[in-house]
Amino acid sequence: MGRRRCHRRYGRVAGLLGLAVVATGSVAAHGAALGGGGREAVAVPTWLFLVTGGAAIGASFLLASLVTDRALIAAVHEWRRRAPVPGASRLGSVLSLVGVVGLLWVFVVGVVGPQRGASNAAVLLVWVGWWAGFTMSTYLVGSVWPALNPWRTVADSLSSLDRLYPDRLGAWPSVVGLLALIWIEVVSPVAGDPRTLAAVVAGYTAVTLSGAIAYGPDRWFETVDPIARVFRYYGRLAPLAREGGSIRLRLPGTALAETRLVDGFDEVGFVIALVWATTYDGFVATPAWESAVAPIVEAGVPPLVLYLVVLVAGYLLFVGVYLLGTRYSRQLAGTYLSTATLARRFAPPLLAIAAGYHLAHYLEYFLSLAPSLIATAATPLALRETVPVLALPGWFDAVALASVLLGHVLAIWTAHAVAFDSFPGRLQAIRSQYPYTVVMVLYTISSLFIVSQPTIEPPFL
Template sequence: MTVRRRSLVATALCTFVWLAAAGTASAHGGSLAGGGRETLTIPTWLFLSTGGAAVGASFLLASFVTDRQFIERVHGWGVPLAAGGERPVVSLGRALGVAGLVAVLVTGFLGPTNARTNLAILLVWVGWWAGLAMTTYLLGNSWAVLNPWKTLAGLLPSLDRSYPDRLGAWPGVAGLLALVWLEVVSPLADDPRLLATVVVGYSVVTLSGAVVFGPGTWFGQVDPVERVFRYYGRFAPIGRDDDGFRLRLPGMDLSTPRLVDGADEVAFVVALLWVTTYDGLVTTPAWRDLTTPLVEAGLPPHLLYPLALLAGFALFLGVYRLAVRASRRTAETYLAPSVLAQRFAPPLLAIAAGYHFAHYLGYFLVLVPSLAVAVADPLGSPALVPVLDLPGWFGGVALAAVVVGHLVAIWVAHAAAYDLFPARLQAVRSQYPFIAVMVFYTMTSLWVVSRPEVPLPHL
């Protein structure tokens, strides 16, 4: 084993150990739902090994599919969808988006202070980040129309200043990490006034950027929320091309060349993958046990959380880059590492979507009755807040979602490899390091969604 390969293996093992020590996930606004997951009744090692083996076996099965024309037919399959009356639907969607923003601000500042009955809290965390985000990768990206800031920016004058090309999507990477850090260290899911204040601040920054650089540049390059929904929408079975809307197989659009274009966009994909895990790692007994001595030694909690966020992101990105270099060696190709990094990054979006679905489906179903009551009476504060009681078997749905997301990612990576490399064996060998990373992340994600939750420690 070469020194580089030993470094790759060591880094992956260190990552797994670090994640295992860090814990499991609590959803955005997770305190609203109350309770949490229960520990598995089967040995954890057996559960994780089974999930990892399933992903590894799926790669072996995919490797037998070597007919390039068949792969192209699978990814090119689509059924045109009838279009008509699109303009009224777009206008209605934009109006609904602006109305939702107004509702968040009004009820955030003037509504009840109880988070379980406040429309702003429920609309943002349950309706938007859980419900709408799930529809984005399950159906299609409606946020491109609903985005109220994009609608408002279109009504404002624009200076159309030149956006520095060297910045690319890096401000979006920083923005995504900052938003997740703010969600973790502040009571955004419990304090409607604070949530409304943050929305005002985000609105000022977003609209100012759109005025300076133009809406197309700002929402296409900088805005992290717009990019998250755009990437999730590429997983969905309903997409849009030059001929209009069409129905396709879920995840197949992730193999489109130059979907991820540049080191900055690769970093954004990895950041999205990382924050879906970090958002939960900080609420487990293991995280509490790991960090309590540090806090008792004098490390401020508000410094601990951003350090962990940045360190984890650097670790995830470093492991991915090591896999890229290892893939270049196993494939014996002259393609630049940047080319491989960009083509094999989109499959990670399928993993992120599967984890998001596993993380938020139960949360959404439990609280959607409360959201319906809040919509019916935005300024009211009922004494009884309805919630849905999920059956005991429901946890299996979350675990299945994690595995399905990884299986789709493997197939998309398989198709990308056959598009990149002329030789069949070369295409298969190029995937070895990425499959190893996917198996590692499958086991990590399964471990995350199977751990019990505890209140966020130290904050």
């Protein structure tokens, strides 16, 4: 009877978590607005999904059942090498100057440059050079955003009122800010209209500098600013990190297992928002979304409202599913640790999944449009009838599938390390991972299916 009840419990966990992930997708580059085109349908046979899902599940259980040597896990995560960086302060000053010049470039070229997205160097700089290329470099190599951040550079040169920031707000304003930015990106022409982009950047600049002046740059960029938090979290995946005047080399993703990366549920909320944002951004650019919402729009619901409602509802669903998985994890582990504590500890591994989805779509996007960025940057005020685009071979689609899977495997490994750091018993650590493994495996299989589908411009906008 006990074993039967246990099986029913696992079934309920899988069923509840499965409901939340069957409609998930992955981040879309919205490249059609820039002339990069959308992803064509890729014929992915059923056996590939089965093999992929089986490989993910096999890797999860191998990690849980075979790699149980705490000394080995600690050795992997504590491996470090350091190297001095001559002229680190000078390099930081150069990066700060580059960031400010880049921000001014976006304003000027966005307003007076050619008003066609594919020919405008400001649009290409933001979406191809920054959000695609620079973001990938942040989690693949290391983060230099603290030095490059133009808003921080300007804020540091201004006088601050140093008002007391309301502690009760925590990081929630950054969650709202991230979701708002994603909604604006999806529903507005900001990805293809230069002046709209310049206006959005100007508005973001005004809000950011006002907040930094009111509460101080340190408080604002460490707590409130969503972009700074995105790059800070993504930087924890990277093998390189700055430590004083030196560079620290570590194995990719191992910093996600550190205990103080996420300190409160507000920061857990931001991690989940980042994962959901990548999913939402891609899901609304699929034919499945168009078919599902067509009757709702035809019934008279404004598309802008519909996109906003789905954005908020999907985020709340993701939060609920994560908390449900955490509660079952606590029950299966039989631990005195609270659900809130476990939620904080196991949130960082989800960043590996978010990075995997980002890489899956933006690598091809970046490589295809990088020649366009270089060509338009050479003559930013000239209208070009055509811009060079790199045609990638058909087999490159497999890179997207591999990126999603690698992000999943890294998340599984990191969560495994967190479990052995959190629980004294070997069986506790293994059992605690069952709900999280269900979430990650179902999420990955669903996302691999979406990755293989064609992408379109978000409909009805």
